[in-house]
Amino acid sequence: MVDIAEIAVSAAELKLGTEPVQGSGVRLSHADARARYSLRARDAAVLEKAISRKLPGKIGDQTDGVICLGPDEWYAILPESTALQRGEGLPVSVVDVSSRALGFVLEGPGALAVLSSGCPLDLARMGVGRATRTVFETVEIVIWREAEDRWHIEVWRSFATWLWHALAAAMHASK
Amino acid sequence: MLLIHCPYCEEARPEVEFVYGGEAHIARPLDPSTYSDGEWEEFLYIRSNPRGRHHERWRHTHGCGRFFNAVRDTVTDVFETTYKAGEARK
Numbered sequence: 001m002v003d004i005a006e007i008a009v010s011a012a013e014l015k016l017g018t019e020p021v022q023g024s025g026v027r028l029s030h031a032d033a034r035a036r037y038s039l040r041a042r043d044a045a046v047l048e049k050a051i052s053r054k055l056p057g058k059i060g061d062q063t064d065g066v067i068c069l070g071p072d073e074w075y076a077i078l079p080e081s082t083a084l085q086r087g088e089g090l091p092v093s094v095v096d097v098s099s100r101a102l103g104f105v106l107e108g109p110g111a112l113a114v115l116s117s118g119c120p121l122d123l124a125r126m127g128v129g130r131a132t133r134t135v136f137e138t139v140e141i142v143i144w145r146e147a148e149d150r151w152h153i154e155v156w157r158s159f160a161t162w163l164w165h166a167l168a169a170a171m172h173a174s175k
Numbered sequence: 176m177l178l179i180h181c182p183y184c185e186e187a188r189p190e191v192e193f194v195y196g197g198e199a200h201i202a203r204p205l206d207p208s209t210y211s212d213g214e215w216e217e218f219l220y221i222r223s224n225p226r227g228r229h230h231e232r233w234r235h236t237h238g239c240g241r242f243f244n245a246v247r248d249t250v251t252d253v254f255e256t257t258y259k260a261g262e263a264r265k
Binding site: 059060121132134 | 176192
């Protein structure tokens with residue numbers, strides 16, 4: 001008999017899962033609460049001084065939770081209630097966006113296949129510790145390869161429910 | 176899927192991360208108030224639409240977020256080269 005996944009028929013039935021979803025060799029769960037900052041500056045040195053942290057210089061690199069997204073853009077995923085200096089008076093932008101996104105953790109030997117089901121990047125070639133903005137199907141996400149088999153996924157809140165179910169469905173399909 | 180080399184990320188990335196931004200190297204008027212209707216028409220609407228080599232803008236929206244320029248063949252859809260915004264026409 002063919003095992004068919006349950007399909008939600010209306011938006012009201014789609015609820016963001018609270019409990020981890022377990023598949024074969026892969027587990028989807030919520031990341032613990034984080035402080036998130038959007039950092040912008042033309043001159044990285046000025047921003048580094050303003051927030052007293054080292055910034056990764058190359059796009060796709062990550063240093064202590066700070067990801068270099070673009071030539072003048074960084075995204076910091078820090079432990080909860082970490083406060084950064086705002087750099088008043090300096091030509092930098094330090095914005096607390098903690099509530100903008102949710103973090104998911106996809107882990108296990110099957111995580112790569114599940115994430116690859118909707119992400120067009122060649123994830124197998126992505127080094128451990130690297131992070132980038134990309135898409136899952138049509139939803140923009142930030143992925144961070146925390147370990148060989150552990151991916152941290154950042155998604156904007158309004159897309160989180162959909163992404164949760166899309167990942168759960170991919171896990172179901174890969175069984 | 177087409178892979179496009181992003182000059183900022185310095186790697187080939189999947190096409191779906193990008194959006195097309197129209198023809199490149201169209202300079203905005205320096206003094207708009209002196210433009211005649213004809214010049215506005217030229218600036219706003221007239222494009223080269225070549226068969227073959229086309230200079231165009233792309234934005235790596237779901238990546239680094241930057242605009243850059245590309246030379247693409249409109250017949251074969253092959254990207255000849257990509258280069259950063261602000262660099263001279265290639």
